[in-house]
Amino acid sequence: MSKKKKIYHRNDARASLISMGLSARRILYLTIVQQNRDDDGVILFDENKIYRITAKDYAQLCGIDTSVAYKQLKEGVEEIRTHLMRIPQSELLSSDEMKKRPKDGMLLFTLANYGFYSDGAGYIEVKLDPIVAPYVSNLKNNFTSQFLLSGLRLPDSNANKLYILLREWISAGMSAFKDISVEELKYQLMINDTKTYNSFKRFTDLFFKRAVKKIIETTEFSKIDIEIIERQKRKAYMVRISYEYNEQKQHFKDAGFITGSNKKSKTEKLGAKNNIENKHEKLDKKEELKQIKGRFYDKKTAEASGYNWDDY
Structure with missing residues (x-):
């Protein structure tokens, strides 16, 4: 599997991910990375899909011995079936649905509604509960991307x-x-x-x-x-x-930062119209950058870092 392979989840799932045991978290990562995408690259959730993880693959991806992988898979599939997610209901329910409900309500649910393991065959199976879908699929904003191998290892x-x-x-x-x-x-x-x-x-x-x-x-x-x-x-x-x-x-x-360009001969700079136009484009981009506390930012990145663009 590519070292650049990423997994994605909503930001408000962070607390639950942090509180999960290592084996269960690894199994969750290895299930959500198997989700399909549509033609536009949007992650799709299939509530009927059963994810299979072998001890051999688990050991290789996590960088551990196969004997340890067998033990962790067995422990992990049991935990992922019982691990309780605690999420503010306002994160899942619409404003209309929230009108008649307590504002401080918490939703409690488990990640998986099916689990299976076989010591002899050396694999486990997991099916994620549909309530998990908004946290790992069709993500448009307020989500985190992390490298799969980093998270596993x-x-x-x-x-x-x-x-x-x-x-x-x-x-x-x-x-x-x-x-x-x-x-x-x-x-x-x-x-x-x-x-x-x-x-x-x-x-x-x-x-x-x-x-x-x-x-x-x-x-x-x-x-x-x-x-x-x-x-x-x-x-x-x-x-x-x-x-x-x-x-x-x-x-x-x-973000629009200038990282350098190939050097051009004097003749090319003077005689090629396209090169001159590209040069002007780069100058325009430079004008969009400001140096703030020793670093260069465009407006979007500066404001995302907490700076008021007009103050600099």
């Missing part, structure tokens, strides 16, 4: 929490960094009630640095840094998480 719990959050930010257009309060960062990582990380130093030493080390060793990220950009009463209040990863250059291209 990142066993560390804390590293997985940070990885999914980083991918969510990147999917939202924050291609280079994210500014966020320390309190909100801990909340999104689901460690805000963990006393071990109360102080910023303990959080960076015991959680962030260790998670970053695992992510860089295993995934597409090559650099992840955290720096304090605002303090309140001498304590870290706002931080900037900056990151570098394999597909970043393409994201900058898509």
Whole structure:
């Protein structure tokens, strides 16, 4: 399977993904990556489809021994049949459906309505419950993309929490960094009630640095840094998480960044009309970029990163 193969899910499924056991999460990833697409590339959900995962494929994709794969598949298929998803009902119901229901209501459901395993044959089968469809198919906005192999091969719990959050930010257009309060960062990582990380130093030493080390060793990220950009009463209040990863250059291209062009001879520049027109096009693109705190942005990317375009 290609290293560039991605899986997609809604952002509000992040908390449930984080709380899942490793084996069940791996099985879920290996089912949703098998979903079909229509001619426009939209992911389709088939409520009757039974997904089969063999121990051989599981071991190869997760980078583990086959004997371990047998054990994890058996454990995982049992968990995915019982793992409880907790989602605010407002995320699934329409405004009309919500009128007569409590605003704080939570929907409880399991991911799969069928599971099967065979030790002798070395495979499992899973069928996803139709209620899961809005979270893994027909996604148009507010969704996260992550690389399948990265998600499968990142066993560390804390590293997985940070990885999914980083991918969510990147999917939202924050291609280079994210500014966020320390309190909100801990909340999104689901460690805000963990006393071990109360102080910023303990959080960076015991959680962030260790998670970053695992992510860089295993995934597409090559650099992840955290720096304090605002303090309140001498304590870290706002931080900037900056990151570098394999597909970043393409994201900058898509946003209109200039990454260089082939050199042309003096004769070509003066004599070729098309080259001159291309040159003007590039100049126009440059005028659409602004340097903000040491980085270049177009208007869309700047505003997605929290900057007011007219202030710079």
